[in-house]
Amino acid sequence: MNIEFKKHLLAHNTFGIDSIAEEFAQIQTEDELMEVLQYANKNQTALHVMGGGSNILFVHDMKGIVLLNQLKGMQIAYEDKEVVHVKCMSGEVWHECVLWSVAHHVGGIENLSLIPGTIGAAPIQNIGAYGVELKDVFVELEAIHLHTLEKKIFTNQECAFAYRDSIFKTKEKGNYFILSVTMALSKQPICKTTYGTIQQELNEMQVDAVSIKSVSDAVIRIRRSKLPNPAEIGNAGSFFKNPEITTAHYEQLKNTYEDMPSFDTVNGKKIPAAWLIEKCGWKGYREGDFGVHNKQALVLVNYNHAKGSDILSLSEKIISSVQEKFSIQLEREVNIW
Ligand SMILES: Cc1cc2nc3c(=O)[nH]c(=O)nc-3n(C[C@H](O)[C@H](O)[C@H](O)COP(=O)(O)OP(=O)(O)OC[C@H]3O[C@@H](n4cnc5c(N)ncnc54)[C@H](O)[C@@H]3O)c2cc1C
Known part of the structure; x- marks a missing residue:
């Protein structure tokens, strides 16, 4: 050691x-x-x-x-005519596993292309993008308790996945080291192209026969054009979650803000946090070395030598102004250490 x-x-x-x-x-x-x-x-x-x-x-x-x-390794844990269960060690890079799935023509995670980070962190916030979440392909994970050192298998249900959430952000926060994650990938994948601008991107790419490779390529192109590259400008992707509000609250806001976008959920409506932040005038805001990205209001950025505490206090100001204007409480997606 x-x-x-x-x-x-x-x-x-x-x-x-x-x-x-x-x-x-x-x-x-x-x-x-x-x-x-x-x-x-x-x-x-x-x-x-x-x-x-x-x-x-x-x-x-x-x-x-x-x-x-940096625990590395991948293996096929199960296979039949329809599905392959891939077990990935937690230190593997998430996007490398997506590229593996594309190369082996097994689908389910192509919409999650180019999300940075490791396999082991993916279940923590149930990573998601372009209409797909990890929970859609998740079979189980193996974890080790940090204090008792006992190993435990968590099934999909036991992980209590929700939007950017799991048991590892609530009841079991900070209790386990995730060793490996097993995912079920389909040999007859149905490509999901209706979310965001995937279909538009595929049209621009002049793709006739949609495949998991073309969907992955389209997602990569969209993400590269929309999100700042951390190698160039420090960031952690979306800083806030999209908040959920009641239908009554939504109807009330809609009277004032006719152009307010929303998505239906089981309990009400989800409002894009980026829209709320932009309406409060924060998009492109810059103070010294930190600010809000000028193309994507959900992304807080470090232009050079910002302090974490500066970015945290900017996030507090954003939360307050959204609360004041819309009576909506934004929640951070990023882990504050
Ligand atoms: C440009 C950019 C775009 C992004 N886009 C998306 C997106 O579209 N969708 C999305 O969901 N996320 C997105 N993210 C956020 C991020 O990529 C994911 O949350 C990713 O899963 C984090 O992986 P990581 O290995 O970097 O985790 P870290 O940042 O290292 O850790 C995150 C949390 O996971 C815990 N953790 C990490 N590994 C383990 C382990 N083995 N066992 C137990 N706990 C562990 C850490 O303790 C910490 O609490 C984006 C980030 C960036 C920078």
């Missing part, structure tokens, strides 16, 4: 914030993981599990150990 002290985390988070970890360990094998967990338990040290750092905003230096997950 190799523990590094006072490790700079600048290169390990897409926001590009230079937090310093008191202790830092990278693990490539399950044995190395066990050593770090035992070490943390013995010394009663806080342990923070990280993958690609694409959904974290550091607001201070990290006490305890930051554990960087």
